[in-house]
Amino acid sequence: MKTLIIYTHPNPKSFNAAIKETVEQELKSKNHEVQVRDLYQMNFNPILNADDFNQFFQNQIPADIKAEQNEIEWADNLIFIYPTWWINMPAMLKGYIDRVFTNGFAFQVSENGAVGLLKGKKVIIFQTTGQPEENLKPYNLISSMEISMGSGTLAFCGIESITHKFFYAVPYITDDMRNSMLEEVKTILNKL
Numbered sequence: 305m306k307t308l309i310i311y312t313h314p315n316p317k318s319f320n321a322a323i324k325e326t327v328e329q330e331l332k333s334k335n336h337e338v339q340v341r342d343l344y345q346m347n348f349n350p351i352l353n354a355d356d357f358n359q360f361f362q363n364q365i366p367a368d369i370k371a372e373q374n375e376i377e378w379a380d381n382l383i384f385i386y387p388t389w390w391i392n393m394p395a396m397l398k399g400y401i402d403r404v405f406t407n408g409f410a411f412q413v414s415e416n417g418a419v420g421l422l423k424g425k426k427v428i429i430f431q432t433t434g435q436p437e438e439n440l441k442p443y444n445l446i447s448s449m450e451i452s453m454g455s456g457t458l459a460f461c462g463i464e465s466i467t468h469k470f471f472y473a474v475p476y477i478t479d480d481m482r483n484s485m486l487e488e489v490k491t492i493l494n495k496l
């Protein structure tokens with residue numbers, strides 16, 4: 305199986321980095337072909353700008369976007385790993401989706417509505433938070449993030465969501481608790 309990890313965190317010593325390393329090692333031990341897109345390390349340009357639109361209108365895709373689309377096309381599975389920033393994904397990842405998941409590649413709009421073009425691909429999302437679950441749940445902040453990423457974005461493109469797993473309050477818990485979260489990451493990967 306071919307799995308693409310789309311990883312968004314600027315700090316290589318973060319817990320998100322530990323999740324990424326765990327996922328990569330675990331999948332390789334199961335003989336997956338694995339590619340990692342480390343958006344900060346790549347210095348990915350997340351700004352959808354006028355030049356992009358000019359090229360889209362001429363049925364052209366900028367080279368840096370095309371390279372990412374080729375990676376997604378190659379993959380059977382996508383795994384997103386990112387922290388919660390302002391009850392959302394980091395702007396870097398939002399910009400990646402803005403630019404890479406284009407009309408004609410990820411979905412097709414017509415007078416009959418939109419059709420997802422990435423059918424057959426599966427996705428797992430690992431998302432960390434600073435706040436504990438009990439602070440976020442009463443305001444439906446977790447479900448709003450799940451719906452926005454799962455239904456609003458990935459299902460819209462035809463991608464089947466396997467799990468959107470939140471790891472809560474990760475800066476404030478013990479190393480043992482963080483290690484058991486990394487064990488849970490491995491268990492979730494068995495669903496692929």
Ligand SMILES: Cc1cc2nc3c(=O)[nH]c(=O)nc-3n(C[C@H](O)[C@H](O)[C@H](O)COP(=O)(O)O)c2cc1C
Pocket residue numbers: 313318319320321387388389390391392432433434435436474475
């Ligand atoms: C700009 C910024 C915004 C943040 N916003 C939130 C937030 O809205 N809710 C939350 O629970 N944590 C928030 N946090 C905390 C991070 O989610 C938390 O530190 C991170 O998930 C921990 O994982 P890490 O050690 O890999 O960074 C924010 C952190 C930053 C830097």
